[in-house]
Amino acid sequence: MPHKRSGGGLSTAQQAAKFLGVSVLSGVVLAGIALPAAGALGLSAKGTASGFQDLPGELKRPPLSQASKILDANGGLIATVYSRDRTVIPIQQMSPNILKAIVAIEDARYFEHGAIDLKGILRALNKNAQDGGVSEGASTLTQQYVKNVFIEQAGDDPDKVAQAVQQTIGRKIKEMKYAIQVEKELGKQKILENYLNITFFGEQAYGVEAAAKRYFSKHAKDLSVGEAAMLAGIVQSPSRFDPVNDEQESIKRRNLVLQRMADLGDITPAQAEATKKLPLGLKISKPKNGCITAVNGAGFFCDYVRNTFLQNAAFGKTKEARSKRWREGGLTIKTTLDPQAQASTQNGIAKHVFKNDPVATAVTLVEPGTGKIRAMAQSKPYGFGKDETQINLAVNRNMGGGLGYQPGSTMKAITAASALEAGFQPAQTYPSPYEMPYPTVTDCEGKTYADSGTMTNEDEKEVGPYAMPEALQKSVNTYFVSLEAESGLCGVTKMMNNLGMSERAGGGKWGLGAAFTLGSNEASPLNMAAAYAAFAARGTYCAPLAIESATDADKKPIAVPKALCSTAMSQTTADTINTMLKGVVDDGTGQAAGLSDRDTAGKTGTTDDRKAAWFVGYTPNMAAAVWIGGAGAKQVKMVDITFGGEYYEKVFGATGPAPIWKDAVSGALEGKPVMSFNEVPLNIPKKPVGTPPPNPGNPGKPGQHTTGATTMGTTTGAVTGATTGGPGKPKPWPTFTIPPGIIGGGNGHSGGGTGGR
Numbered sequence: 001m002p003h004k005r006s007g008g009g010l011s012t013a014q015q016a017a018k019f020l021g022v023s024v025l026s027g028v029v030l031a032g033i034a035l036p037a038a039g040a041l042g043l044s045a046k047g048t049a050s051g052f053q054d055l056p057g058e059l060k061r062p063p064l065s066q067a068s069k070i071l072d073a074n075g076g077l078i079a080t081v082y083s084r085d086r087t088v089i090p091i092q093q094m095s096p097n098i099l100k101a102i103v104a105i106e107d108a109r110y111f112e113h114g115a116i117d118l119k120g121i122l123r124a125l126n127k128n129a130q131d132g133g134v135s136e137g138a139s140t141l142t143q144q145y146v147k148n149v150f151i152e153q154a155g156d157d158p159d160k161v162a163q164a165v166q167q168t169i170g171r172k173i174k175e176m177k178y179a180i181q182v183e184k185e186l187g188k189q190k191i192l193e194n195y196l197n198i199t200f201f202g203e204q205a206y207g208v209e210a211a212a213k214r215y216f217s218k219h220a221k222d223l224s225v226g227e228a229a230m231l232a233g234i235v236q237s238p239s240r241f242d243p244v245n246d247e248q249e250s251i252k253r254r255n256l257v258l259q260r261m262a263d264l265g266d267i268t269p270a271q272a273e274a275t276k277k278l279p280l281g282l283k284i285s286k287p288k289n290g291c292i293t294a295v296n297g298a299g300f301f302c303d304y305v306r307n308t309f310l311q312n313a314a315f316g317k318t319k320e321a322r323s324k325r326w327r328e329g330g331l332t333i334k335t336t337l338d339p340q341a342q343a344s345t346q347n348g349i350a351k352h353v354f355k356n357d358p359v360a361t362a363v364t365l366v367e368p369g370t371g372k373i374r375a376m377a378q379s380k381p382y383g384f385g386k387d388e389t390q391i392n393l394a395v396n397r398n399m400g401g402g403l404g405y406q407p408g409s410t411m412k413a414i415t416a417a418s419a420l421e422a423g424f425q426p427a428q429t430y431p432s433p434y435e436m437p438y439p440t441v442t443d444c445e446g447k448t449y450a451d452s453g454t455m456t457n458e459d460e461k462e463v464g465p466y467a468m469p470e471a472l473q474k475s476v477n478t479y480f481v482s483l484e485a486e487s488g489l490c491g492v493t494k495m496m497n498n499l500g501m502s503e504r505a506g507g508g509k510w511g512l513g514a515a516f517t518l519g520s521n522e523a524s525p526l527n528m529a530a531a532y533a534a535f536a537a538r539g540t541y542c543a544p545l546a547i548e549s550a551t552d553a554d555k556k557p558i559a560v561p562k563a564l565c566s567t568a569m570s571q572t573t574a575d576t577i578n579t580m581l582k583g584v585v586d587d588g589t590g591q592a593a594g595l596s597d598r599d600t601a602g603k604t605g606t607t608d609d610r611k612a613a614w615f616v617g618y619t620p621n622m623a624a625a626v627w628i629g630g631a632g633a634k635q636v637k638m639v640d641i642t643f644g645g646e647y648y649e650k651v652f653g654a655t656g657p658a659p660i661w662k663d664a665v666s667g668a669l670e671g672k673p674v675m676s677f678n679e680v681p682l683n684i685p686k687k688p689v690g691t692p693p694p695n696p697g698n699p700g701k702p703g704q705h706t707t708g709a710t711t712m713g714t715t716t717g718a719v720t721g722a723t724t725g726g727p728g729k730p731k732p733w734p735t736f737t738i739p740p741g742i743i744g745g746g747n748g749h750s751g752g753g754t755g756g757r
């Protein structure tokens with residue numbers, strides 16, 4: 001290799017050596033160490049010199065990416081998540097054996113030379129010259145540490161990683177300058193500690209603590225001589241010396257490290273020979289990364305926590321900042337998940353719906369007054385195999401869920417709350433025939449919707465007149481479209497906003513129309529549980545909350561999202577809803593969900609063709625939503641169907657979801673305080689037998705009640721009563737055909753009716 005370029009002057013490597021304050025010969029040697037010929041590097045002498053001078057004075061060392069722990073409300077581990085499986089530990093928690101082993105094999109003169117080892121450079125040059133290639137490098141441990149910092153800065157970007165390890169003079173000079181700076185700043189012991197925390201040991205293990213756990217299921221402080229030698233040997237080529245995939249190659253490398261340690265006097269020759277004869281003694285711990293490893297079926301909740309972190313400004317002002325913070329890890333996140341409630345919910349699901357069933361179920365428990373998510377589970381496990389999924393069936397699309405599901409008649413309670421807020425009374429009565437046309441409704445902008453076709457009740461025998469409590473108990477469709485039309489669609493949509501639902505679960509605007517009250521717009525179980533929790537909390541809605549507290553890698557507290565609570569309705573309205581929905585469980589469609597030892601309220605829901613069935617209910621201190629339906633894009637008609645080992649001729653909210661709700665909530669509340677609702681008198685006059693339906697033209701005022709008759713306003717969108725067909729027998733409305741595609745409101749239409757059970 002020439003010492004000078006043609007035309008005279010110092011070579012690129014020599015200029016670098018000059019700036020480093022070493023001899024010209026050293027610079028020439030440098031150019032031959034694991035690098036191509038200087039002339040082929042694409043770096044001019046001027047460029048190299050200028051580049052060296054222009055390098056920043058300090059090496060920016062990013063926080064090392066570590067594993068984060070997600071804990072339940074009691075401090076139990078739910079899952080460990082990381083982009084790098086690493087646990088940073090001080091040198092005092094590292095076995096002296098690993099300190100000696102890594103120095104022996106990587107940089108035997110580490111404590112004797114400076115940041116750059118000129119003697120090592122000369123030795124490597126001589127070796128490479130003899131071999132006719134690059135068989136030995138001359139990087140010190142300090143230089144290797146600097147290179148690892150560059151790699152850590154590159155993150156998971158393959159292009160940046162390639163740049164961080166490229167074999168060029170420019171990169172080597174940069175590495176050298178920073179090595180000098182780092183040695184002055186940190187000293188030998190700290191650099192050794194940092195090196196053993198940052199370097200990659202194969203099998204997804206970064207740092208010696210993770211490596212000790214991966215290969216030997218122990219802490220780094222407990223490593224024996226043989227174990228330390230094996231780990232130190234891996235560093236040069238984690239794939240080649242991987243003991244899991246090539247045990248014999250790993251043994252050879254370990255024995256070389258042991259010999260080096262003996263040569264340096266770190267261990268005796270006899271100790272080295274005895275250890276060489278031992279097997280590797282592996283005790284492999286498989287990597288457990290991510291929400292797929294979560295306990296008690298909490299993988300989907302774990303994923304919800306991750307999405308909360310990445311989307312909430314409390315954890316960083318920008319999406320990039322939050323992603324970087326999550327990737328760096330080292331976090332300990334304590335969540336709201338109650339292990340008792342989670343286990344109870346999982347058991348309730350397993351009892352009623354199997355993972356390979358044609359339908360799936362999702363269940364969410366929310367604490368009234370706080371919004372804390374106490375359980376989140378589903379019948380399709382978190383995973384990538386058959387009958388598994390990564391879609392969280394319990395949440396909105398933006399939080400890892402799907403498009404949501406039509407909530408059916410569970411929406412009727414929200415319509416009732418809206419009407420009560422507008423001044424209507426529980427005694428409000430409507431003819432509620434079995435069949436009637438969709439009435440005209442008006443939104444908050446004054447736009448009217450006149451849906452074509454008719455809608456019916458679930459049972460032909462369900463013919464009014466009905467007042468609100470009985471209409472809720474029997475889930476009478478025609479009553480609630482009448483109530484919605486007179487009290488106003490605008491009020492219902494505002495109440496939905498108050499209860500945390502301003503759009504469909506899959507995103508996008510609602511489909512509006514009279515069928516809005518029948519649950520035509522998709523919601524998620526978490527949506528519905530949080531909304532009904534507001535009834536239990538006497539009108540206070542709290543947005544779902546998943547994170548209680550968090551600390552960073554230094555165990556310092558970091559800010560977390562605060563509970564967001566607001567008044568959704570008056571206490572009187574909430575108490576009235578609670579009283580009426582308690583009747584649904586005591587005497588109506590929700591009896592299968594009733595808890596014998598505490599007050600229970602709730603509402604069933606079943607959509608058209610029984611493609612979804614719900615029970616959403618609550619006690620004063622726990623709200624829960626249960627959904628059953630098709631898990632994928634293909635909806636399942638739940639008629640003549642078997643799941644959970646039980647045959648169903650027809651699935652209702654009362655038959656499928658309600659028993660799951662009862663099992664989940666009863667177990668969640670076992671040992672918890674028994675509380676009661678603040679019930680109010682409903683003042684419902686008894687309905688005289690045989691009273692004919694009202695005259696459809698009879699005007700009335702909101703809340704006005706006439707025994708056995710309806711009171712209807714005459715404003716736009718009011719529903720007219722049925723004409724009589726004899727004493728006490730309403731005459732059916734004319735028959736219309738329900739337009740196709742009405743379910744889901746895919747083209748802006750509000751969607752179809754529900755079975756009401």
